[in-house]
Amino acid sequence: MIKQSLLEELLGVAMSTGGDFAEVYGEHTHNQNVSFVDGKIDRIGDNVLSGVGIRVFLGERTVYASTSDLTREGVLACARSAADAMGEGSAPVSIRLTPVSVPDRHPVKVNPIDTPIARKTAILKEACFAAMEESDKIAQVQGTILGVDHEILVANSEGLLKQDRHVRSRIVVNAVASENGENQSGGCSPGRGMGMEFFDTIDIPEVGRHAARQALTNLRADYCKAGQMTVAIENGFGGVIFHEACGHSLEATQVGVGMSEMCGKLGQKIANEKITAIDDGTIPNAWGSVNIDDEGNPTQRNVLIENGILKNYMIDRLGSRRMGMPMTGNSRRQGYTYEPTSRMTNTFIYNGPDKNEDIIASIEYGLYAKEMGGGSVNPLTGAFNFSVREGYMVRNGKICEPVRGASLIGTGSRILQDIDMVGQNLATGQGVCGSSSGSVPTDVGQPLIRVTKITVGGR
Amino acid sequence: MNFDAVKNALIAEADRAGLADYEVYFMESSSVSTETLKDEISSFSSGVGGGVCFRCIVDGRMGNASSELLTEEEMRALVRRAIDNAKNIENDDKAILYEGAEHYATVSPVAVENPDAADLKATALQIQKQTYEGCEFVADGTQSGVFSEKIRMELMNSHGLRLSNRVAMCGAFVQAVVQKDGEAQEAFDFQLGLDQNGLQALSEATRAEALSKIGAKEIPSEKYDVIISAKQAYSLLSAFSSAFSAKQAQLGLSLLKGKEGEKIASDVVTLVDDPMREGCPMQTPFDGEGVATYRKCVIEGGVLNTLLYDLATADRAGVASTGNGQRVSYAQAPHISPYSFYLGAGELSEAELKKRMGDGLYITEFKGMHAGCNAVTGDFSIESAGYTVRDGELCEAVKSFTVAGNFFELLKGIEAVSDTVKFGLPSGFTVYGSPDLLIRGMSVAGK
Numbered sequence: 019m020i021k022q023s024l025l026e027e028l029l030g031v032a033m034s035t036g037g038d039f040a041e042v043y044g045e046h047t048h049n050q051n052v053s054f055v056d057g058k059i060d061r062i063g064d065n066v067l068s069g070v071g072i073r074v075f076l077g078e079r080t081v082y083a084s085t086s087d088l089t090r091e092g093v094l095a096c097a098r099s100a101a102d103a104m105g106e107g108s109a110p111v112s113i114r115l116t117p118v119s120v121p122d123r124h125p126v127k128v129n130p131i132d133t134p135i136a137r138k139t140a141i142l143k144e145a146c147f148a149a150m151e152e153s154d155k156i157a158q159v160q161g162t163i164l165g166v167d168h169e170i171l172v173a174n175s176e177g178l179l180k181q182d183r184h185v186r187s188r189i190v191v192n193a194v195a196s197e198n199g200e201n202q203s204g205g206c207s208p209g210r211g212m213g214m215e216f217f218d219t220i221d222i223p224e225v226g227r228h229a230a231r232q233a234l235t236n237l238r239a240d241y242c243k244a245g246q247m248t249v250a251i252e253n254g255f256g257g258v259i260f261h262e263a264c265g266h267s268l269e270a271t272q273v274g275v276g277m278s279e280m281c282g283k284l285g286q287k288i289a290n291e292k293i294t295a296i297d298d299g300t301i302p303n304a305w306g307s308v309n310i311d312d313e314g315n316p317t318q319r320n321v322l323i324e325n326g327i328l329k330n331y332m333i334d335r336l337g338s339r340r341m342g343m344p345m346t347g348n349s350r351r352q353g354y355t356y357e358p359t360s361r362m363t364n365t366f367i368y369n370g371p372d373k374n375e376d377i378i379a380s381i382e383y384g385l386y387a388k389e390m391g392g393g394s395v396n397p398l399t400g401a402f403n404f405s406v407r408e409g410y411m412v413r414n415g416k417i418c419e420p421v422r423g424a425s426l427i428g429t430g431s432r433i434l435q436d437i438d439m440v441g442q443n444l445a446t447g448q449g450v451c452g453s454s455s456g457s458v459p460t461d462v463g464q465p466l467i468r469v470t471k472i473t474v475g476g477r
Numbered sequence: 478m479n480f481d482a483v484k485n486a487l488i489a490e491a492d493r494a495g496l497a498d499y500e501v502y503f504m505e506s507s508s509v510s511t512e513t514l515k516d517e518i519s520s521f522s523s524g525v526g527g528g529v530c531f532r533c534i535v536d537g538r539m540g541n542a543s544s545e546l547l548t549e550e551e552m553r554a555l556v557r558r559a560i561d562n563a564k565n566i567e568n569d570d571k572a573i574l575y576e577g578a579e580h581y582a583t584v585s586p587v588a589v590e591n592p593d594a595a596d597l598k599a600t601a602l603q604i605q606k607q608t609y610e611g612c613e614f615v616a617d618g619t620q621s622g623v624f625s626e627k628i629r630m631e632l633m634n635s636h637g638l639r640l641s642n643r644v645a646m647c648g649a650f651v652q653a654v655v656q657k658d659g660e661a662q663e664a665f666d667f668q669l670g671l672d673q674n675g676l677q678a679l680s681e682a683t684r685a686e687a688l689s690k691i692g693a694k695e696i697p698s699e700k701y702d703v704i705i706s707a708k709q710a711y712s713l714l715s716a717f718s719s720a721f722s723a724k725q726a727q728l729g730l731s732l733l734k735g736k737e738g739e740k741i742a743s744d745v746v747t748l749v750d751d752p753m754r755e756g757c758p759m760q761t762p763f764d765g766e767g768v769a770t771y772r773k774c775v776i777e778g779g780v781l782n783t784l785l786y787d788l789a790t791a792d793r794a795g796v797a798s799t800g801n802g803q804r805v806s807y808a809q810a811p812h813i814s815p816y817s818f819y820l821g822a823g824e825l826s827e828a829e830l831k832k833r834m835g836d837g838l839y840i841t842e843f844k845g846m847h848a849g850c851n852a853v854t855g856d857f858s859i860e861s862a863g864y865t866v867r868d869g870e871l872c873e874a875v876k877s878f879t880v881a882g883n884f885f886e887l888l889k890g891i892e893a894v895s896d897t898v899k900f901g902l903p904s905g906f907t908v909y910g911s912p913d914l915l916i917r918g919m920s921v922a923g924k
Binding site: 061066067068079081095103136202236392399403 | 519566662728732810857920
């Protein structure tokens, strides 16, 4: 991407106005998305991103400059503009880089970018036609097959020089069921940090059928009643509850500047003792895994909460300086135009002591959230929200009629105490998390859990 | 490579490939921003970027590919990829490259240069100081920032079209954090432009809003009359704006399909799409396909006059494009989006609107719109906060409740709107606006 000698020169220029640390991040990303709608291949998005981002530190101050101009003049101008924004002067700084190869824990067999489009359209159509065939009430099916080949380079003034490659594949199917002038939707969107071989590991028509069944279920559902009730949240993407309600509040982005309700709580009991929560960027080929983070540190398995006790935060380099704590391999960014910050990778509540059937049986009146949608959080107050994509009322320990249009709201610190049953069917779901350093792929996960009381937004 | 070099490389490769119909869209941008923390500049960012999208018609189908790696080799690859992509497209859209309009509007002159870095830093520090000053409750974590960006785009095609435009925008934001009575709260607001009086007011108002949230109460679940404040109303409009896309309608993904000419909203509802709105920094006289843009009333007196069309959807419907085939970035093929898209003002002041409501809720915060709104069904259920209103007067702060409903029903239920339209931050050429909206009997879930 960029020669070592030029990287050394860039770091020297970046440091020349008094910075105490400098970093060059280079990126070459090829995205290809093939989309299906109305029974046909409708669009193909094909884009190459290419550029560098140069960051300079002085204590807890940072300067960031990026450019897509990779000529020698272009990148030197970028380094110069970062240096000029940091301070004055031109003290020469000599940097020697030592290239280190990165062990690949996430091997890829078939790069999706090198795969003929016809192979992708065949997979996509198999899933989408399966959705269309599920019922004549399925009025529309949209699908996309995504392939990403993301090459990165990180060099810094401590001599680090590493390169890595993240390949990802995903299929997304959304179905709309329609009856009497009313639309309802359902979706399914599995993905992995794998190449095209990922599609050999899943039941492709089932992706489409799942989306269609969810849309049909919502079509016969009535609006969810509003109010506080007991809620059981299923595994997989249900883990978005931990991601929003707690995960973001454990990022150094927030904690390092005192903007989290989790500040100063290390070692304290912040959750029910049945809760152990982990962020693990090392899981082979998982959606949120990478070999090294975007500051060049190896990802690791971080136990965030153990039996209800807060054990660790997720910390990047700036957060490490602010908090006086070690980095945890959680620095991430969408691409070179973003300054990195602490982010989640694959984050999940671990299996607990309760049997899943006991959890449902314990609920006299409440909601079973079988599948969750996205959500958001204010880490300062812990106030979070997320939507329920597929839900059912529970009465006398039995799952009853489907309900739609529900959302769940609460505060992170309270819900962590109110999760009082944790089941044993841990599974993950794939999401794309948005924050100040852009959109990054993250896995969320959990087994079936019970929340004693939470506000259900309905009508 | 500059635009001319890129264009020439692409044209040469297109000629070699025997292409007769092709288009080049080029965009370059530069931005600077800075943020403060406590009484210091904590970060400063600058970016220079740009890229090119090549589209071509092969056997009647449109293919495209884009890149920001502007090398001769990549330009050759780009043409090959666009051709390959065209060969895999199956839709029945008529592939059209526009020949150009007779007349295009003139955009307001823009500031060509970004503000000086030193000026940006000084302004950010000044805003931060104003936010802290004279209020003991302002806490660390409070941030102020200033941002500036300029964009230039060029569009040419093999049918003789040659268009260019440049836009620039700068502004400031405040995220005020306050600590009082053992509780932390925050508020965020922004201002377009760096008008000094406005910045002082921005600091004070944002801080006051954060403080007003301290001690907020929870409310019982029931039906309430509500006023959705302008800023939340335009967020709601944003979440459901895809319903006004002719593409979504033609695919059956919008409940507005087949509703043109019908009454879909109450009499007081006007919805305007204006690409050249005065005061908007992101004006564009042409869309991403080169079609001349123009102001239109999408809803007038509650009647849906038109959906938003690009060339392909207009061809399918037998109408003219409304000039809404927008490109948010060089990397995106034209996609139907609005420009300044706003609900029109009414007669009542914001205070008079509250008087008209009498008792109810004034909603000043919607959160998680991306998750809580479904544009296909129209359903929403959104985390909210605000104030109670009694006898038309703002009373105590309330929080931790949801407001749920259906966007299409809500349009019919808007009883009155205030006389001031407020706008959000532009994203691409799109910016949403709304006055305060009075709606009766909304479902609220609280304690």
